[in-house]
Amino acid sequence: xxxxxxxxxxxxxxxxxxxxxxxxxxxxxxxxxxxxxxxxxxxxxxxxxxxxxxxxxxxxxxxxxxxxxxxxxxxxxxxxxxxxxxxxxxxxxxxxxxxxxxxxxxxxxxxxxxxxxxxxxxxxxxxxxxxxxxxxxxxxxxxxxxxxxxxxxxxxxxxxxxxxxxxxxxxxxxxxxxxxxxxxxxxxxxxxxxxxxxxxxxxxxxxxxxxxxxxxxxxxxxxxxxxxxxxxxxxxxxxxxxxxxxxxxxxxxxxxxxxxxxxxxxxxxxxxxxxxxxxxxxxxxxxxxxxxxx
Ligand code: ADP
Ligand code: MG
Numbered sequence: 001x002x003x004x005x006x007x008x009x010x011x012x013x014x015x016x017x018x019x020x021x022x023x024x025x026x027x028x029x030x031x032x033x034x035x036x037x038x039x040x041x042x043x044x045x046x047x048x049x050x051x052x053x054x055x056x057x058x059x060x061x062x063x064x065x066x067x068x069x070x071x072x073x074x075x076x077x078x079x080x081x082x083x084x085x086x087x088x089x090x091x092x093x094x095x096x097x098x099x100x101x102x103x104x105x106x107x108x109x110x111x112x113x114x115x116x117x118x119x120x121x122x123x124x125x126x127x128x129x130x131x132x133x134x135x136x137x138x139x140x141x142x143x144x145x146x147x148x149x150x151x152x153x154x155x156x157x158x159x160x161x162x163x164x165x166x167x168x169x170x171x172x173x174x175x176x177x178x179x180x181x182x183x184x185x186x187x188x189x190x191x192x193x194x195x196x197x198x199x200x201x202x203x204x205x206x207x208x209x210x211x212x213x214x215x216x217x218x219x220x221x222x223x224x225x226x227x228x229x230x231x232x233x234x235x236x237x238x239x240x241x242x243x244x245x246x247x248x249x250x251x252x253x254x255x256x257x258x259x260x261x262x263x264x265x266x267x268x269x270x271x272x273x274x275x276x277x278x279x280x281x282x283x284x285x286x287x288x289x290x291x292x293x294x
Contacts, residue, residue: 009289017272018282019256025268028251030286031232035184035279036223036245038237039191039198042255042276043172043205046078046238048164050086051147055160056134062092064160068119068152070094071108076260077239079150080108082164083119104241105192105215107150118153121194123213125151125158135161143196171277172205178280182287186231190219192241220244236279238263253279 006023013020020026037043055061069087072080073094087094100110106127107120118128122139125132130153132139139149142163149163176187188209189202198212211222219237223245226233235242235249238259243266246252254267257274264270271278 005289009285013282013285016278016281017275018278018285019270019272020282021268021270025251026286026289028232028286029234029253029269029282030288030290032234032251032283032286033184034186034188034226034231035179035234035236035283036219036226036249037187037189037205037207038219038235038239038242038245039189039193039201040166041078041238041258042236042242043189043207044166044168044201046166046258048078048082048148048166050082050162051165052142052163053086053160054135054138054163056158059154059159061160062090064152065090065162066092066094067112067117067154068150068160068162070097070112071100071110071117071119073097074100074110075102075108077108078166078258079148079164083150083162086162102240104239115154116156119150119162121150121192125153128153128156130156130158132158134158140196143194144200146197146200148193148197166201168201168204169276171275175277175280176206178277179283182280182283184234184283186226188222190214190222190245192216192219216241216244220248223248234279234283236276237267242266253282 009026010020055064069084072083098111106124109118147165149161152160189207190211191198195212202210233249234251235245236253238255240262243262246266252267253269254263256270256272
């Protein structure tokens with residue numbers, strides 16, 4: 001009966017836009033009692049909007065957005081897509097980028113018109129030895145309202161900041177509620193984003209445990225911590241930065257539609273639509289399948 005129930009479960013899931021890669025994955029999701037969610041693109045739509053561009057000294061606001069968009073054109077991050085869209089809306093001509101690099105959970109870098117440009121968060125800038133003091137107060141004010149701000153530097157000097165806002169998915173709160181109903185006792189959010197924005201979003205999604213400013217490595221460590229507590233851990237994510245955590249969880253679940261290829265490959269289950277409530281459906285189906293087996 002076991003293989004039959006599993007085949008039926010996987011087939012039924014597929015019809016509902018849930019790709020379950022193996023029988024083990026279906027069983028594990030049926031056993032899950034802790035779920036860790038990524039924030040951006042997972043609990044939130046990941047469709048960020050640029051809400052403002054700050055500039056410093058003699059640099060024009062337009063140039064801050066122009067170099068940021070030029071770099072971000074090469075990144076898959078939801079934040080990057082929003083910055084590129086803002087640049088396009090202003091009909092800015094985006095210069096070529098050389099030696100582009102992604103720094104997962106941190107930002108991006110590259111050479112533009114012979115200058116070394118960085119776009120990313122405070123931690124990244126600290127690591128690169130670029131002071132963010134001049135825009136720090138503005139950034140902190142914006143964080144309190146749930147916004148995310150990334151700094152822009154050229155040739156090792158801070159030149160501006162781009163502020164962005166995201167929205168919680170409509171289904172997130174219900175999904176979290178349903179998971180609790182299905183007996184998932186531990187639910188938390190892991191994000192590389194700042195504490196202010198993280199808390200703001202978590203509250204709206206009904207998640208009370210929040211780990212902010214988590215590097216990809218730290219997300220992975222959190223999963224390990226939960227595992228060591230004897231929990232069966234599900235991790236839900238969409239980004240490159242979530243891949244290590246998705247791999248180390250008992251069951252990694254990727255948001256397939258808007259997410260990255262890397263996350264989908266690292267996961268055991270891929271939600272093919274953009275509907276996070278399918279995470280609760282997968283758990284329910286897993287539970288049901290195990291009942292059939294026993
Ligand atoms: P989340 O965990 O919410 O999905 P990430 O770990 O992907 O977030 O990113 C965490 C932080 O790293 C972002 O809030 C941003 O500050 C910075 N970051 C990541 N990717 C980029 C990028 N392409 N451009 C600028 N900043 C980035
Ligand atoms: Mg994400």
